[in-house]
Amino acid sequence: MTGALTTTGLDLVVPAGDGWIGEVPAGGLLRIVDLHGNQAVDTLLYDAHDYANRYSAMDTVRAQAKVYLTTGSRLLSTGGDPLATIVEDTVGRHDTLGGACAKESNVVRYGDHTRHQPACRTTFLRQLARWNRCAPGGFELTVRDLGHNINFFMNVPVTVEGGLSFEDGLSAPGKYVELRAERDILVLVSNCPQVNNPCNGYDPTPVRLIGSGW
Amino acid sequence: MNPSHTVPGDAGWSLRLPRGYALRLECLGDGGNASMLAYAAADPIERLNIPDTLKAQLSGCVRPPMVLMSGHGRALCSVVSSTVDWHDAVTGYGPAAGGLLLDELATLGLGRRDVHATVNWFSKVAPDAAGGLGFVPGHARTGDSVTLRAEQDLLLVLCTARHPLDPDPEPAPAVRATVSPAGPVSDTDPSWTFRAETIRALRAAAPVAVA
Numbered sequence: 141m142t143g144a145l146t147t148t149g150l151d152l153v154v155p156a157g158d159g160w161i162g163e164v165p166a167g168g169l170l171r172i173v174d175l176h177g178n179q180a181v182d183t184l185l186y187d188a189h190d191y192a193n194r195y196s197a198m199d200t201v202r203a204q205a206k207v208y209l210t211t212g213s214r215l216l217s218t219g220g221d222p223l224a225t226i227v228e229d230t231v232g233r234h235d236t237l238g239g240a241c242a243k244e245s246n247v248v249r250y251g252d253h254t255r256h257q258p259a260c261r262t263t264f265l266r267q268l269a270r271w272n273r274c275a276p277g278g279f280e281l282t283v284r285d286l287g288h289n290i291n292f293f294m295n296v297p298v299t300v301e302g303g304l305s306f307e308d309g310l311s312a313p314g315k316y317v318e319l320r321a322e323r324d325i326l327v328l329v330s331n332c333p334q335v336n337n338p339c340n341g342y343d344p345t346p347v348r349l350i351g352s353g354w
Numbered sequence: 355m356n357p358s359h360t361v362p363g364d365a366g367w368s369l370r371l372p373r374g375y376a377l378r379l380e381c382l383g384d385g386g387n388a389s390m391l392a393y394a395a396a397d398p399i400e401r402l403n404i405p406d407t408l409k410a411q412l413s414g415c416v417r418p419p420m421v422l423m424s425g426h427g428r429a430l431c432s433v434v435s436s437t438v439d440w441h442d443a444v445t446g447y448g449p450a451a452g453g454l455l456l457d458e459l460a461t462l463g464l465g466r467r468d469v470h471a472t473v474n475w476f477s478k479v480a481p482d483a484a485g486g487l488g489f490v491p492g493h494a495r496t497g498d499s500v501t502l503r504a505e506q507d508l509l510l511v512l513c514t515a516r517h518p519l520d521p522d523p524e525p526a527p528a529v530r531a532t533v534s535p536a537g538p539v540s541d542t543d544p545s546w547t548f549r550a551e552t553i554r555a556l557r558a559a560a561p562v563a564v565a
Contacts, residue, residue: 192467202487244428283399296409
């Protein structure tokens with residue numbers, strides 16, 4: 141792990157349907173830029189030194205007593221530790237209740253014709269496999285380690301009556317969100333390939349990841 | 355007589371609920387709570403997925419006739435009936451419940467990697483128009499109940515600690531769990547006639563599903 145922690149930042153474009161996994165050291169910044177607008181960037185965080193201490197959507201929501209994530213949101217782990225803080229947000233609202241798309245949940249939501257379409261969970265698992273190959277330590281991350289994620293740039297309003305809806309995103313080309321790592325973290329990203337949901341205008345597009353302060 | 359167990363307040367518990375059986379949870383004091391984790395007994399890698407459950411049924415809480423869905427697109431159980439109209443599923447469990455749930459998971463050979471968002475039976479955390487959340491005190495009263503029907507063999511892990519946003523300092527009320535045969539499922543079953551998404555998840559859980 142120490143090798144990755146000595147890298148000096150990051151600047152790359154992740155095409156729709158692709159993903160990224162890497163470490164951000166404590167104090168480091170990671171900016172995610174919605175290059176074309178209304179994209180969904182499914183994101184998971186792990187304590188880089190204790191992968192079972194991972195991002196917890198529900199602990200995060202409860203601690204801030206707000207459904208949506210935005211500037212100031214502290215992204216907590218299952219152990220109650222701050223993994224990262226959202227320090228900049230030009231969108232204003234991000235979802236963490238809607239989860240990630242998967243082949244199986246696509247079938248439930250949209251029907252059997254979607255069974256073999258690309259999905260975020262596949263991307264997550266491919267990225268984990270890549271990490272397992274290159275990271276020392278002998279801890280194999282699997283589907284067991286996929287908690288409930290953040291959907292940056294996605295807009296999923298919860299109604300007073302207890303409903304949930306998927307709305308057009310509030311994001312636009314060039315809008316971004318920036319995280320500051322509060323400890324050494326492992327970041328897992330799937331740039332959502334979903335073509336059945338209005339959240340990204342049925343049109344998945346690339347995003348840019350910029351790391352700094354490493 | 356149907357087997358029944360009273361889980362004291364502030365305690366953890368687990369049970370196996372076979373397909374076709376019903377679990378009734380009854381609140382034995384005002385303001386009770388039962389946080390629940392759920393796994394497929396055949397392989398706990400398949401577990402309750404609250405985001406999938408909520409988004410597929412366009413709900414911000416759990417209530418009849420929704421089904422709880424696994425991350426593998428299959429129904430775990432149907433929420434057959436409830437005397438309260440809202441069960442929280444978006445605020446998780448606190449440190450006290452977390453310790454008790456992990457104790458119970460450990461006896462099953464499971465651990466921190468296996469936790470997921472709970473359903474907090476009997477608790478309501480109400481959203482406002484801006485997305486703010488507020489705990490509703492005393493949402494459930496003594497005698498309130500909820501009944502689930504297992505749609506596949508389940509491993510359920512429960513904790514009766516108070517909801518983590520409940521400011522009440524008193525010990526948590528007990529919850530009685532009663533298991534009984536669920537009986538035949540009719541053509542007009544509320545879950546089987548709810549949403550297309552609900553029906554697809556139920557079909558995928560059937561023993562002979564090809565999926």
